[in-house]
Amino acid sequence: MKLTLKIWRQGGNYKGEFVTYTLNEVNEHMSFLEMLDVLNEQLVAQKEEPVAFEHDCREGICGTCSLVIDGRAHGPMKGTTTCQVHMRHYNDGDTIVIEPFRAKAFPVIKDLVVDRSAFDRIIQAGGYVSVNTGQAQDANSTPIEKDQASHAFDAAACIGCGACVAACPNASAMLFTSAKISHLALLPQGQVERQRRVIEMIAQMDKEGFGKCSNVKACEAECPKEISVENIARMNREYISAVLTSNVKA
């Protein structure tokens, strides 16, 4: 099939603009990123600079790929990362608009590549259980109710891609942050640091320049791992409780 691509180019020779490319022979079995590989090979053959985009595992788990495709983070398919979108969902003659994840806290590095290190700093603020190597007790000494563990898992499935931020009109990182807070708050291992964690992670989230949640729920709709906004509600509850009852300064 033949496609027209409108791709955001920024950095190098580009000030920040959409550039139009055409691809004449796109195979329907290609993945979306393989389609971009073909474009880049074409550009390199013409001694032009290829489009910078990030990707790695290409199986939907590393969280490296991004892209806003026709206005939607990770493209048109529900619960799917960009690397798992295949061209069979497009038709001959389509025009596809491709942009980076846009947010103040995700500055553009080049073309479609943005800096998501703010997420690392949110985790560093408390997204862990403080247990040194070798301090653990036997793994079966603390039974965890199956559904509870499964619930924690649903939150822990977050791949840290940042689609929630890109989808949110406020560029809020509350789905990401709340997923980690929920994962650990739902498990017995996370109890000791529960209050400190929520206060410090939220403080870091605000410091990074992410917006607030106004219940649009676009984050949940676009999350490739379908992380629920319930987590945001839980985070808010955790936060209020921690602020009112703990000694940690909010």
Next chain:
Amino acid sequence: MATALDPKLDSKIPSGELAEKWTHYKGTVPLVAPNNKRRIDIIVVGSGLAGASAAASLGELGYNVKCFTFHDSPRRAHSIAAQGGINAAKNYKNDGDSVYRLFYDTIKGGDYRAREANVHRLAEVSGLIIDQCVAQGVPFARDYGGLLDNRSFGGTQVSRTFYARGQTGQQLLIGAYQALSRQVAEGTVKLYNRHEMLDVVVVNGQCRGVIVRNLLTGQLERHAGHAVVLATGGYGNVFYLSTNAMMCNVTASWRAHRRGAFFGNPCYTQIHPTCIPVSGDYQSKLTLMSESLRNDGRCWVPKDPADRLKHPSQIPEEARDYYLERRYPAFGNLVPRDIASRAAKIECDNGKGVGQSGLAVYLDFADAIKRLGKETVEARYGNLFEMYEKITGDNPYEVPMRIYPAVHYTMGGLWVDYNLMTSIPGLYAAGEANFSDHGANRLGASALMQGLADGYFVLPYTIGAYLSNEIRTGKISTDLPEFEAAENEVRDRINRLKNLGGSQSVESFHRRLGKIMWEYCGMERTEAGLKHAIEMIRKLREEFWTDAFVPGRVDEYNPELEKAWRVADFIELGELMCVDALHRNESCGGHFRGEYQTDEGEALRDDENFMYVAAWEFKGENQEPELHKEPLQYEVVKVSQRSYK
């Protein structure tokens, strides 16, 4: 044992009974006092399971750690993609498991080409890993009593695999990443995202640091340390198409090799039996379908090659050949990976491969769905089925999956001694980057185990033995002439790549290298094929250095330049792999030489002449590498022909 001990290959295996070695070692190894640890700098390259767990654990101990990753975040490392699980000898299932049995299965699975002492240590610490991960909040699968669940994996007859849905690697890596993040917050680990190591610096025979490139600015940086740990993964991408992530590469290991670190068993490659088949030339990578699927899925091909293009529903039961169950009744669909892969290849070579390409077999869940119900199958494999459907457009609940083997893991890697130290003093290799524990074939769910064993429970002890001699060294200066020389060499090579000005894309060279490797150094190798491959690779290398084209600038974010450097290293590695495969005149595990097989087509080892680790020494550009042999001594396990029948 005919092979004499090579003085350059001291494996430093502690004396004593096998089961006592590690305990005795830990009790007597020299330590570094807390006040001295503060004065010691350690560089960890890589942030996957091995790198993140090592950096976190060393930081907790009080060393000054710098951790480098070329990713935008440590959490992206390819460990994250591991699906099936992690082995541990917990015997929670009461099914007869033990440290010895895990040790034995691993040695046998590796076709008697791994070191007994290393593997036993791995089995000993396996249970601690599960404890540690659960304490970190890793949400392993549980049963209704709230206790941990297990499943079985290929090459074993017990259920010892802990799992977190089909995302075990992700959950374990996030656990290690969080432990690492905690140390970053505490200031014991300094994290360098988007920095790629391009050389190690050796001063007076000791590794003293690294040269890294800031991938955003192109700036070269010098970093000094009293020890350097490479946890930089495997080199499966030498085949271009593999299940490895796109950025996985051999550069860190290869650069260390060129500086004097021996490369161990480079030809030992794992071809994973259950991957989604290749669909076209544009394809950039292959996707693994977890081995756990073989617990309930049955592999088959039509008995009659004429049926191969028929819809599977039109092929009746009696016209199907469940070839693994037929050939290996004791293990059936759960034979080790090398055996399952070769069996699939044999069926396809005999014209029974299904689908247009003829390079696929069926993995069928109809029986499992009948026996367990769709819901149970969905609970076990739902996310894998979904992934399969996204890629192929087929629904595996209704039609059998089509699978074919693909390159997945490399057992070979930098040669290390019992301490995980390479042949350059002060330079360590951990996880898939070393050659140490899997022999000629790795069992499923053992990669996660080894990566975390190395990082959490081995290196933190063994590195202290070396560093206890470094407490008086003081800060190491990056102004030393060796740093300057290494940096200049890196800069020259980058400029050379940039100025090639040829006409072919780097990607096209990588693709061509991959085709050569897959054809001649893949599932079956022959003397003639390997010799031909070596010739072709040499020509390819020449062509690369005259006709490749690298766009963009050196002083900016330039993924094409990164790729060019990595592909150039892959080409050199590819040649060494073929040289190693050619010299090993036997078949063992993942290394199958057509000339050496039993009447039944199984791998035929030659223990008399090849029961050794092949460690290759780099002798200079365009020089033949020198082979060093570390004999393998089996004191406990009785070496025999591997049988899964």
